[in-house]
Amino acid sequence: MRNLHVYLLILLLLISGLGLMYLKVTRLGLPLQPGKESYIWTVEAEVEFDGRSRSTSIQLQLPAEQPEFVKLDEYFIARNYGLNIETQGRKRSAEWSIRRARGPQRLYYQADLVEVPAADVVPIADERTPRPPEKPEYPDALALAVEGLLNEVRSESSDIFTFVSQLLVRLNNLTSGSEIQSITKGIVPGTDAWVERIRYVLAGAQITTRMLQGLSLEDGKVNESLVPWLEVHNGTRWEGFNPLTGDKGYPANFLRWSVGSDPILSVKNGKNEQVNFAVTRRPQALTVIAHDRAEAMRSPLVAWSLFKLPINTQYLYRILIMVPLGALVVVFMRIIIGIPTFGTFMPVLIALAFRETELLWGISLFLFIVGTGLLFRFYLNNLRLLLVPRLAAVLTLVVMLMLGISLLSNELGLVQGFSIALFPIVIMTMVIERMSISWDESGALEAFKNGFGSLAVAVLGFLLMNYDQAQHLMFVFPELLLVVLALCLLLGSYTGYRLNELFRFRDLATASVEDKEKENAGTGA
Amino acid sequence: MLGLARKLRKAGVVGLNARNRGYIMHYNPRALYELVDDKVLTKRLAMQAQIAVPRLYGLIGTVHDAKFFQNMLTGINDFVIKPAHGSGGNGILVIARRKNDLFYKPDGVAIDAGEVRHHIVNILGGMYSLGGLPDQAIIEYRVHFDPIFNTLSYNGVPDIRMLVYRGVPTMAMLRLPTRQSDGRANLHQGAVGVGINLNTGQTTLGVYRNRRIFEHPDFDTRLSGWQIPGWEELLLLSARCYEFAPLGYLGVDLVLDARLGPLMLELNARPGLNIQIANGRGLAHRLRAVDAAITDTADAVQRVAISKTLT
Numbered sequence: 086m087r088n089l090h091v092y093l094l095i096l097l098l099l100i101s102g103l104g105l106m107y108l109k110v111t112r113l114g115l116p117l118q119p120g121k122e123s124y125i126w127t128v129e130a131e132v133e134f135d136g137r138s139r140s141t142s143i144q145l146q147l148p149a150e151q152p153e154f155v156k157l158d159e160y161f162i163a164r165n166y167g168l169n170i171e172t173q174g175r176k177r178s179a180e181w182s183i184r185r186a187r188g189p190q191r192l193y194y195q196a197d198l199v200e201v202p203a204a205d206v207v208p209i210a211d212e213r214t215p216r217p218p219e220k221p222e223y224p225d226a227l228a229l230a231v232e233g234l235l236n237e238v239r240s241e242s243s244d245i246f247t248f249v250s251q252l253l254v255r256l257n258n259l260t261s262g263s264e265i266q267s268i269t270k271g272i273v274p275g276t277d278a279w280v281e282r283i284r285y286v287l288a289g290a291q292i293t294t295r296m297l298q299g300l301s302l303e304d305g306k307v308n309e310s311l312v313p314w315l316e317v318h319n320g321t322r323w324e325g326f327n328p329l330t331g332d333k334g335y336p337a338n339f340l341r342w343s344v345g346s347d348p349i350l351s352v353k354n355g356k357n358e359q360v361n362f363a364v365t366r367r368p369q370a371l372t373v374i375a376h377d378r379a380e381a382m383r384s385p386l387v388a389w390s391l392f393k394l395p396i397n398t399q400y401l402y403r404i405l406i407m408v409p410l411g412a413l414v415v416v417f418m419r420i421i422i423g424i425p426t427f428g429t430f431m432p433v434l435i436a437l438a439f440r441e442t443e444l445l446w447g448i449s450l451f452l453f454i455v456g457t458g459l460l461f462r463f464y465l466n467n468l469r470l471l472l473v474p475r476l477a478a479v480l481t482l483v484v485m486l487m488l489g490i491s492l493l494s495n496e497l498g499l500v501q502g503f504s505i506a507l508f509p510i511v512i513m514t515m516v517i518e519r520m521s522i523s524w525d526e527s528g529a530l531e532a533f534k535n536g537f538g539s540l541a542v543a544v545l546g547f548l549l550m551n552y553d554q555a556q557h558l559m560f561v562f563p564e565l566l567l568v569v570l571a572l573c574l575l576l577g578s579y580t581g582y583r584l585n586e587l588f589r590f591r592d593l594a595t596a597s598v599e600d601k602e603k604e605n606a607g608t609g610a
Numbered sequence: 611m612l613g614l615a616r617k618l619r620k621a622g623v624v625g626l627n628a629r630n631r632g633y634i635m636h637y638n639p640r641a642l643y644e645l646v647d648d649k650v651l652t653k654r655l656a657m658q659a660q661i662a663v664p665r666l667y668g669l670i671g672t673v674h675d676a677k678f679f680q681n682m683l684t685g686i687n688d689f690v691i692k693p694a695h696g697s698g699g700n701g702i703l704v705i706a707r708r709k710n711d712l713f714y715k716p717d718g719v720a721i722d723a724g725e726v727r728h729h730i731v732n733i734l735g736g737m738y739s740l741g742g743l744p745d746q747a748i749i750e751y752r753v754h755f756d757p758i759f760n761t762l763s764y765n766g767v768p769d770i771r772m773l774v775y776r777g778v779p780t781m782a783m784l785r786l787p788t789r790q791s792d793g794r795a796n797l798h799q800g801a802v803g804v805g806i807n808l809n810t811g812q813t814t815l816g817v818y819r820n821r822r823i824f825e826h827p828d829f830d831t832r833l834s835g836w837q838i839p840g841w842e843e844l845l846l847l848s849a850r851c852y853e854f855a856p857l858g859y860l861g862v863d864l865v866l867d868a869r870l871g872p873l874m875l876e877l878n879a880r881p882g883l884n885i886q887i888a889n890g891r892g893l894a895h896r897l898r899a900v901d902a903a904i905t906d907t908a909d910a911v912q913r914v915a916i917s918k919t920l921t
Contacts, residue, residue: 420627423626469728471735472732472735472737522738528799528800531798577631578631579631580625580627580628580631581615582615582623586618586623587615587618590618590623590820590883590886592820592821592822592890593618593887594614
């Protein structure tokens with residue numbers, strides 16, 4: 086009964102710990118490996134115009150929310166301007182205003198964006214199906230050409246998308262007949278006007294269209310303008326078309342800046358206005374990006390993230406969160422292997438002390454100081470001192486030894502000597518005292534067994550606690566503490582033999598002499 | 611390795627993990643530990659239960675008292691000093707005789723009063739107590755062990771460890787000090803353990819440093835076939851200890867004094883597992899047999915009867 090209870094608890098802990106970790110990996114894209122990097126895109130819109138020394142207002146369309154990108158942050162940089170952000174449905178725009186703008190003016194808008202991994206893109210549930218446009222009254226000169234083109238394409242297409250595609254191919258084909266050429270006469274291919282003209286023609290077939298303007302994100306772009314793109318609705322969804330080739334789809338890394346035909350920038354009481362775009366990217370640790378993105382998405386998974394703590398507290402927790410793992414090593418070595426150690430958690434403390442010193446240096450320091458301390462302790466034994474003052478005397482000696490080592494290594498030009506913190510001193514003193522008592526009472530053999538057992542377990546604990554991968558996993562996924570807890574419970578419910586007991590009781594594995602005699606007597610009779 | 615584990619399981623060997631989780635945790639409630647960890651309390655309870663114990667000469671609780679420890683010992687030639695909260699036989703000082711202000715240990719080494727005092731002060735400071743807490747020092751009667759053990763014991767008091775499970779003596783061993791154990795009867799310090807047949811009180815084979823042996827390592831004396839005198843009384847005595855210290859998994863340490871007969875030395879809430887090697891068999895089968903035979907109302911005599919059926 087009790088065991089079932091424990092096992093259910095273990096199962097529950099494992100599921101919640103690993104489950105949370107799974108969610109964080111798949112939903113937030115938190116990396117399982119340390120040191121992975123991704124990019125943060127910074128997109129900048131630079132507005133320029135010449136002021137007319139009058140009250141001026143500038144309206145700039147801002148990129149709408151979209152499933153492919155998450156906006157981490159945005160900045161509006163405009164000195165002396167008042168700022169107002171308007172949101173209308175899915176459209177956003179910034180409106181700057183100033184009493185008097187004189188001479189050339191520059192205003193900036195910046196946004197930090199992160200791509201959402203392709204697998205995680207959730208398309209925005211589409212608004213109502215837009216109503217198809219009225220068929221325009223084409224001027225006589227155009228009417229014939231448009232009708233001709235539409236009829237020609239209609240006979241060669243099966244649905245709206247192939248229709249649009251075919252039509253675009255024809256409009257872009259320089260060898261098309263002069264009738265078709267006349268439709269786009271005087272319009273530069275690839276401009277807003279070009280897309281508008283295509284929409285105008287498609288309206289003749291009552292096809293719903295809209296213009297997109299966006300940026301293809303690429304590092305190092307400067308002085309770019311937005312790329313106009315055509316989007317067509319087939320009654321169920323929107324699809325993009327390259328207005329120059331008729332190819333279906335969107336450019337790579339396409340950031341939609343504005344949807345519809347409204348101008349990107351409008352300046353009241355200004356002249357020579359123009360807007361330029363620039364794109365840069367910078368690498369950033371994946372963990373940081375994932376957290377920023379999750380926060381921007383208001384994911385509850387990061388509500389308890391350790392990354393929210395101040396940096397120095399984070400540093401402390403990077404160490405602290407590994408302590409249970411070290412304790413798990415001690416538990417494992419004791420319950421499964423049966424290695425004797427001083428106390429239960431002395432090895433964890435020694436392992437923590439090694440953190441301050443590096444391993445090899447730490448071990449030699451440990452052996453030297455504990456050895457010298459032991460000799461001193463035996464000498465003090467002869468003086469018959471009271472227990473607590475004697476401990477204090479040993480502590481003093483340990484500090485003196487460390488001081489000596491530091492000075493000596495400084496003299497010799499070694500640096501490690503200095504990396505001794507307060508922490509190991511107390512631990513070494515405790516080890517010396519425990520070891521000398523064990524020596525007195527159970528003999529040198531027992532003392533050395535325990536001493537080296539503690540040291541070996543400490544080294545193992547240190548190696549695990551300092552393993553980059555383990556540190557990364559524990560810090561990024563603190564829910565793994567639940568798994569550590571589960572393992573502790575599992576080891577706590579283990580009632581099998583320890584490895585060393587197989588050796589200790591080996592004589593019992595063979596039948597006892599008495600039993601053998603009995604058996605012999607049995608077969609004899 | 612797994613094969614070895616399987617063989618041990620078949621032999622009924624109880625490991626530390628199984629002992630801790632299956633028996634100690636189950637049958638020895640923490641609250642009762644004080645009854646056995648505090649040797650002064652154990653002694654008092656045992657006396658109330660009319661169980662013979664070594665006489666208490668004095669109890670020292672302060673460093674000031676330690677200075678005058680000799681006042682408690684007027685007319686007493688030999689004695690034992692031990693911590694009230696010691697464990698594993700640590701911190702026990704045996705004085706076999708006094709002469710001209712010198713104190714002689716059983717091995718003949720003489721120490722002066724200052725050294726004795728230092729030992730007492732160490733005990734008071736918590737050097738031998740569980741958890742290093744300040745402690746009291748007990749000065750008590752030194753057992754003169756039955757001469758039957760003269761050829762089996764090196765400079766110390768051989769004692770009998772009885773494992774009492776739910777009030778039933780379940781396994782027993784004779785513990786013999788060796789040169790290695792410095793006169794102490796604790797197996798992990800190098801003493802020899804000799805299994806005892808519960809039914810007859812005769813010794814079987816021995817264990818020394820976890821290995822099965824047949825002769826005493828210091829004297830080459832044969833270990834098996836010795837009859838423990840007053841065996842019935844020893845069984846009953848250890849079964850009765852369960853009544854004032856109701857720990858279901860209890861170690862009872864007994865000695866045979868030449869003049870006073872069986873005495874209860876101390877109790878142990880975490881008895882060791884070497885007793886299995888000394889008896890050449892695992893505990894598990896016997897523990898199960900006791901579980902099957904025991905009733906809540908069984909008195910000490912009935913429990914001893916169960917004990918004698920265990921093989």
